[in-house]
Amino acid sequence: xxxxxxxxxxxxxxxxxxxxxNCTYSNSASQSxxxxxxxxxxxxxxxxSVYSSGNEDGRFTAQLNRASQYISLLIRDSxxxxxxxxxCVVTFLLGGATNKLIFGTGTLLAVQP
Amino acid sequence: xxxxxxxxxxxxxxxxxxxxxxxHQTENHRYMYWYRQDPGHGLxxxxxxxxxxxxxxxxxxxxxxxxRSKTEDFLLTLExxxxxxxxxxxxxxxxxxxxLFFGEGSRLTVL
Numbered sequence: 450x451x452x453x454x455x456x457x458x459x460x461x462x463x464x465x466x467x468x469x470x471n472c473t474y475s476n477s478a479s480q481s482x483x484x485x486x487x488x489x490x491x492x493x494x495x496x497x498s499v500y501s502s503g504n505e506d507g508r509f510t511a512q513l514n515r516a517s518q519y520i521s522l523l524i525r526d527s528x529x530x531x532x533x534x535x536x537c538v539v540t541f542l543l544g545g546a547t548n549k550l551i552f553g554t555g556t557l558l559a560v561q562p
Numbered sequence: 563x564x565x566x567x568x569x570x571x572x573x574x575x576x577x578x579x580x581x582x583x584x585x586h587q588t589e590n591h592r593y594m595y596w597y598r599q600d601p602g603h604g605l606x607x608x609x610x611x612x613x614x615x616x617x618x619x620x621x622x623x624x625x626x627x628x629x630r631s632k633t634e635d636f637l638l639t640l641e642x643x644x645x646x647x648x649x650x651x652x653x654x655x656x657x658x659x660x661x662l663f664f665g666e667g668s669r670l671t672v673l
Contacts, residue, residue, distance in 0.1 A: 481660050483661065483662075485662075491666070491667075492652055492664035492665060492666050492667050493605070493652070493662075493664050494664070495661050495662065495663065498659070498661065536604070536605070538662070540660060548660065550595075550607070550662065552597075552604045552605040552606075553604060554602065554603065554604035555604060
């Protein structure tokens with residue numbers, strides 16, 4: 450089993466739709482969680498951190514479910530500009546002060562006009 | 563702008579030649595990383611650094627070496643490039659909050 454798993458998609462949704470992605474992780478000691486967005490042939494960019502209580506940034510909502518070991522990203526009122534690959538990142542402590550960061554392979558979102 | 567630049571941005575080279583990619587940051591962050599990204603594999607860690615002259619291997623370090631003689635520069639070297647090292651290479655820095663910021667990437671083709 451991969452340490453971090455995502456549905457690769459693609460998720461094809463119409464403009465204005467609500468879409469949600471999940472990312473599961475295998476290490477119960479995982480500490481920090483993030484969602485990144487990557488446009489085609491560009492670098493990944495931080496979209497949002499994921500906090501235990503859940504957090505919202507405009508149309509984006511991120512949630513963490515430690516019991517079931519997954520994080521989710523909800524996008525409301527999808528825009529064409531939301532089309533991208535969404536990567537989840539999970540970190541856990543290796544030992545001392547060293548963190549290990551594991552990236553999912555990403556979920557491709559295509560918002561259709 | 564995260565203050566991180568990579569060079570060269572594109573390079574085509576031949577099998578067996580040495581290649582060095584440079585990552586430069588202006589943020590004075592302690593942690594720096596080199597990743598490669600390939601279809602179907604996502605981002606995989608090659609090497610990372612947690613300070614000047616302090617480096618460690620990632621999950622795909624074979625065939626790569628790194629050096630960090632200054633806080634701002636992290637170099638990735640392919641001593642003898644192979645076609646399997648054709649990839650997009652991303653450098654990243656990590657801030658105090660644990661968030662990663664990436665350079666724009668270096669696209670390497672080994673013929």
